[in-house]
Structures are given as structure tokens and as C-alpha cells.
Amino acid sequence: MSAPTVLSTGGRTIRITVLYLILTAIALVFMVPYIFTVFAAFKPISQIFTEPAWIPPKSLFFANFRYDFVSGEFLRYLANTALVTIALTLGQVVFSVMGAYAFARLNFPGRDKLFWVYLMTLMVPNAVTIIPLYAMMRVAHLLNTYWAIFLPYVLGAPYTIFLMRQFFRNIPQEVIDAARVDGCSEWRILARIIVPLSKPVIVTATLIAFVFGWNNFLWPLIVTNSQSHYVLTIGLANFQSNMNSQWNYSLAASVITLFPLAVIFAVFQRHIIRSISLTQIR
Amino acid sequence: MTRVVSPPTETRRRPLKRRNSSGLVGETSGGHVGQSGLRAFLGALPFISPSLVGVVLFLVIPVIVLFVISFLNWNLLSPATVAGFMNYLNIFRFDGAAHSLGVTFYYVLLNIPLQTVLALGLALLLNSKRRGMGIFRVLYVAPYLSTPVATAVIWYWVFDPKLGAVNALLAHVGITGPQWLSSPSWAMPVVAFVNIWQYVGYNMLFFLAGLQAIPRTLYEAAEIDGAGPVRQFFRISLPLLNSTMLFVLVTGVIGSFQVFDTLYVLTQGGPGNSTEVLNLRVYQVAFTDFRLGEAAAMSVLLFGVILLFSIGQFMFFRNRITYEYSA
Numbered sequence: 122m123s124a125p126t127v128l129s130t131g132g133r134t135i136r137i138t139v140l141y142l143i144l145t146a147i148a149l150v151f152m153v154p155y156i157f158t159v160f161a162a163f164k165p166i167s168q169i170f171t172e173p174a175w176i177p178p179k180s181l182f183f184a185n186f187r188y189d190f191v192s193g194e195f196l197r198y199l200a201n202t203a204l205v206t207i208a209l210t211l212g213q214v215v216f217s218v219m220g221a222y223a224f225a226r227l228n229f230p231g232r233d234k235l236f237w238v239y240l241m242t243l244m245v246p247n248a249v250t251i252i253p254l255y256a257m258m259r260v261a262h263l264l265n266t267y268w269a270i271f272l273p274y275v276l277g278a279p280y281t282i283f284l285m286r287q288f289f290r291n292i293p294q295e296v297i298d299a300a301r302v303d304g305c306s307e308w309r310i311l312a313r314i315i316v317p318l319s320k321p322v323i324v325t326a327t328l329i330a331f332v333f334g335w336n337n338f339l340w341p342l343i344v345t346n347s348q349s350h351y352v353l354t355i356g357l358a359n360f361q362s363n364m365n366s367q368w369n370y371s372l373a374a375s376v377i378t379l380f381p382l383a384v385i386f387a388v389f390q391r392h393i394i395r396s397i398s399l400t401q402i403r
Numbered sequence: 404m405t406r407v408v409s410p411p412t413e414t415r416r417r418p419l420k421r422r423n424s425s426g427l428v429g430e431t432s433g434g435h436v437g438q439s440g441l442r443a444f445l446g447a448l449p450f451i452s453p454s455l456v457g458v459v460l461f462l463v464i465p466v467i468v469l470f471v472i473s474f475l476n477w478n479l480l481s482p483a484t485v486a487g488f489m490n491y492l493n494i495f496r497f498d499g500a501a502h503s504l505g506v507t508f509y510y511v512l513l514n515i516p517l518q519t520v521l522a523l524g525l526a527l528l529l530n531s532k533r534r535g536m537g538i539f540r541v542l543y544v545a546p547y548l549s550t551p552v553a554t555a556v557i558w559y560w561v562f563d564p565k566l567g568a569v570n571a572l573l574a575h576v577g578i579t580g581p582q583w584l585s586s587p588s589w590a591m592p593v594v595a596f597v598n599i600w601q602y603v604g605y606n607m608l609f610f611l612a613g614l615q616a617i618p619r620t621l622y623e624a625a626e627i628d629g630a631g632p633v634r635q636f637f638r639i640s641l642p643l644l645n646s647t648m649l650f651v652l653v654t655g656v657i658g659s660f661q662v663f664d665t666l667y668v669l670t671q672g673g674p675g676n677s678t679e680v681l682n683l684r685v686y687q688v689a690f691t692d693f694r695l696g697e698a699a700a701m702s703v704l705l706f707g708v709i710l711l712f713s714i715g716q717f718m719f720f721r722n723r724i725t726y727e728y729s730a
Contacts, residue, residue, distance in 0.1 A: 144539045150600070151600070154554070158560075220455070231444070248702065248705060249705065252472060252695060257464075276458075307450070336549075336550045339663050354552040358556075
């Protein structure tokens with residue numbers, strides 16, 4: 122009786138070891154480009170040209186970053202990106218919370234029809250609105266301003282409103298009724314009851330908006346045309362095409378662009394995984 | 404690139420979750436229109452007005468404006484003139500719209516099937532309660548959150564024929580690597596590879612969630628009936644993942660049709676015009692040629708294709724969902 126058990130646990134250990142080996146190998150495929158990039162960002166160009174990417178730098182060489190920040194204007198791009206992304210995120214989250222509250226918890230005529238309009242706009246692909254939005258920004262004389270970069274996304278996102286509405290609807294009505302009886306205004310109910318009870322979905326919305334704003338490329342590419350308003354993605358793309366194989370600078374610039382996201386990812390990793398699963402609409 | 408999300412499928416019954424997904428059905432739709440209705444409406448107005456302005460100004464009106472521009476000759480410098488349907492003809496005659504459409508399909512075909520199979524495979528590997536699965540999951544998802552422009556710059560370097568790690572590695576085993584992004588036949592596969600790398604972990608998460616929602620008892624029953632793991636996968640897991648599959652495919656296809664950032668950095672449509680997808684062509688015609696009418700017509704074409712595909716995919720899977728079960 123005991124012999125087969127031992128045998129099968131032995132087989133199982135081997136199977137589990139193989140599983141972990143496979144998973145580690147796959148993880149390497151995902152991580153290796155980042156590792157090589159960090160290595161290269163700390164190497165002088167001569168070293169990048171002469172040794173393979175998998176050799177770590179001999180010492181921490183900061184000149185690439187110094188060049189990017191000072192001569193390459195990346196300090197400005199970083200500041201622009203931070204400014205635009207924070208404005209976009211704050212607006213999108215706050216206005217989405219407000220809208221979702223009305224759709225989830227207030228009774229007003231035409232509510233459900235209006236919500237359908239919001240849902241229909243989910244079918245409008247991003248790529249399709251680029252040209253008309255450009256034309257509108259041009260007419261409004263907003264081209265080449267910070268406003269143009271975040272305005273189309275700052276007033277709330279239908280998708281986020283949809284997610285939040287689902288969440289708000291699950292908050293027990295009694296809690297809200299009790300607050301109304303106590304004479305709380307709708308604004309107070311939203312701020313003091315709904316928002317504190319909805320942290321997961323609000324953090325999710327914040328992450329979605331932030332990552333979207335930080336990574337956005339096509340739209341800022343179209344509405345900005347001077348270095349003073351460029352965001353990181355534009356600076357990086359220009360850098361890469363102008364700096365013809367000066368990989369030390371463009372790879373250091375990639376690190377500058379990705380580093381803030383890496384920090385956020387490290388801090389919120391558990392939440393991000395949960396968030397993505399939460400965002401699935403079926 | 405950020406993904407545009409598929410329209411939610413409101414009425415589909417979600418197994419294992421008690422709520423009906425939107426609650427629009429069977430709900431008291433807002434109060435009576437009248438004096439109290441007006442008051443209720445005015446009360447709600449401050450809450451909805453910012454997002455309503457946003458939706459109308461930045462989503463509804465642009466769609467209308469897009470169609471209007473697609474009927475104009477407009478080069479931004481001189482006043483626009485009416486072009487009628489000419490733009491829709493001219494994009495096929497002079498701007499390579501058909502070629503770009505073909506290239507876009509080719510890209511989607513290289514990208515989506517492989518990505519979906521890999522995502523499902525990764526989910527199956529990670530679908531256990533063993534230690535460390537969380538760490539692997541996080542590592543696999545990391546590329547999804549990374550800036551596509553930055554990862555494209557990185558991959559451009561990795562695939563550099565002379566200096567890149569890929570060819571350096573191949574040289575170690577005695578293979579002379581191809582020119583990758585400068586090769587008309589390799590450029591698109593490389594672009595597809597980069598996008599698969601970026602999004603496969605993200606899609607894996609949905610399959611993982613789908614797999615974990617399948618009740619254990621089904622597998623136990625299958626085991627008693629003598630079904631092996633392969634049979635269990637094809638007879639239980641796969642059919643029950645239908646709605647996850649639909650979501651992953653629809654969002655994946657919609658996203659792929661709009662690919663831009665990666666291509667802008669990696670190939671700019673080249674070599675030649677071998678990777679000139681529709682969205683990139685729209686950008687070129689609009690913002691390097693300044694022919695907004697033609698570009699808008701091409702956008703309408705893209706919009707139409709995306710809609711058709713989403714609807715088609717939706718119908719296909721709707722008819723195939725046979726294994727509904729209730730909790």
C-alpha cells in the first residue's frame with residue numbers, strides 16, 4: 122500500500138519541479154527585455170556596442186540619464202506627463218464617481234435611456250475619434266496646449282462609469298436611506314458613504330486612468346508640436362528616430378518612462394491583478 | 404496602446420453570479436415625468452452633467468464630425484470643399500486603403516489566434532493553488548502595463564540585426580539571424596510577436612478567472628466517469644470558457660485593428676509599405692499629407708470593419724454556447 126504512494130509522490134515532485142522550471146523560463150521571456158534595458162542604460166555606448174546585452178554593467182554609469190534629463194529635455198517631458206496624467210486621472214475618477222452615483226442610486230426621468238447612450242459609446246473605437254477631435258481642438262484653438270492632451274478624457278469615461286455603477290448598486294439601500302433620514306444631502310451621501318465603501322473600484326478606476334494617461338501616444342502626438350508640451354512617449358519616439366543607434370540614450374529614456382509605472386506596479390501589484398479581473402464585462 | 408473595451412453584453416446570463424449583469428432589465432426606470440420628475444432630474448443634473456458633456460462632446464459629436472469630414476476636401480490651409488463620395492473611392496484608388504486593410508488583417512491573423520492559445524495555455528499552467536503562482540502571474544502581466552512606445556524602443560534594439568540580443572544569441576549557436584524589422588517578410592511577425600508579448604499576460608488573467616469559476620465538482624464527476632485531463636479540458640473547461648473566449652477575442656481584435664504605437668516606433672509602416680496597417684495609414688494621410696477628408700473616410704472604413712468583426716464574433720459564440728449551467 123505504501124510503496125505506490127511513495128512512488129506517486131516522487132513522480133509528483135518531479136512534475137511540480139518541471140512545472141516551476143517552465144513557469145520560470147516563461148517569466149524570463151517576459152522579464153529579459155527589461156533586464157537588458159536596465160543593464161544597457163547604465164553602460165557607456167562603447168560597452169553596448171562591444172558586449173552582448175546579457176552582460177551586466179561593470180559599474181553604475183549615470184551619464185546616459187544625465188544626458189537625457191538635461192540635454193534631452195526628459196525632465197520637462199517627465200513633468201509634462203505627470204501634470205497631464207494627474208489632471209486626467211483626478212478628473213476622470215471624480216466625474217465618473219458622480220455620474221455612476223446618479224445612474225446607480227438616483228431616480229430621474231430618462232435615466233436608463235441616457236445610460237444606454239453611454240453604453241453605446243463604448244463601441245466607438247479610440248482610433249476613430251482622433252481626426253474629428255483634432256478638428257474640434259483646432260477650431261477651439263486648443264492645439265499645442267496641456268488642455269488638448271487631457272481634455273477628451275477628463276470628464277469621465279463611460280467604461281469606468283459602467284464599472285462603478287455596478288459596484289455602487291451593490292451597496293445596501295438601508296445605509297443610504299438611513300443617511301437620507303438623517304438629513305444628509307446626496308453629495309454628502311456620496312462622499313461619506315458611497316466613496317469609502319467603494320475603495321476597490323475607485324482604486325481600479327484610478328489605475329486605469331493613470332496608466333492610460335501615462336502611456337497615451339497617438340493623441341498627444343497629434344495635438345502637440347512643440348517640445349515645451351511634449352510628453353514622455355513623444356519625446357521617446359522622437360529620440361529614438363533622431364538618435365540613430367545611440368542606444369545608451371534611448372534605452373535610458375525608456376527606463377525613465379517605465380520607472381514610475383514599475384513603482385506603481387510594485388506597490389499595487391495585488392490590486393492591479395484583481396482590478397483587471399474586475400474590468401471584464403460579459 | 405490602450406485597448407478599447409467591447410460593448411457589454413447586457414442580457415447574457417452570468418452563471419455562478421447572482422446579479423444580472425446590468426440590472427437595466429426589470430428595474431423601475433426613473434420616476435414619473437412631471438413636477439417631481441423635473442425636480443428629480445434637476446437634482447441629478449449636477450452629478451451627470453460633467454460626464455454627459457464629455458460623452459456628447461468627445462464621443463457622440465466626433466462620430467458625426469468624422470462622417471462629415473469624410474465627405475470634404477480639407478487640407479487645413481484652405482477652406483474645406485465638398486467632395487461627396489470621392490474620398491471613399493480615392494482612398495482605394497490612390498491611398499492604398501485595400502493594401503492597408505489586407506496588412507491589418509494579416510496582422511490580426513498573426514496576432515490573435517496565437518495570443519489566445521498562449522494566454523489559455525498560461526492560464527492552465529497557473530491554474531493551481533501552489534505557492535508562487537501569484538508572483539508568476541504578476542511577472543506575466545507586467546508588459547501589459549508598460550508604455551508601448553517604451554517597450555517598442557526596447558524591442559527595436561533587441562531585434563537590431565547587428566547589435567541586438569536576438570541575433571547575438573543566434574550567432575552563438577551558429578545561425579546568422581535575419582534582418583528582422585528591415586525585412587519585408589519578417590517585420591510583421593516581429594511586430595506581432597512584440598504585441599503578443601505585451602498582451603498575452605493580460606488575456607491570461609481572464610482565462611484564469613474563467614477557469615477558477617468552473618466548479619470543481621464537474622471535474623470530479625468527469626474523473627469518476629474515467630475522463631482524462633485532455634478530455635476534461637475539451638469537454639468541460641473549453642466549453643465553459645466560451646464567454647471568456649468571446650471577451651478576449653473581441654477586445655483583442657478591436658485592439659489589434661487599431662494597432663499604432665508599436666508600429667510607429669518599430670517600422671513606420673516599412674520596409675516599403677509591408678507593415679502599413681490602416682490606423683497608421685490614417686495617421687499618415689491626415690497628419691503628414693494633410694488630407695483630412697481621405698483620412699476620415701479611411702477611419703470610417705476602420706470603424707465599419709471593427710463593428711462587423713465584433714458583431715460577427717459575438718453571433719458566432721452566441722450560437723455555440725451550449726453548456727449553460729446554473730449554480
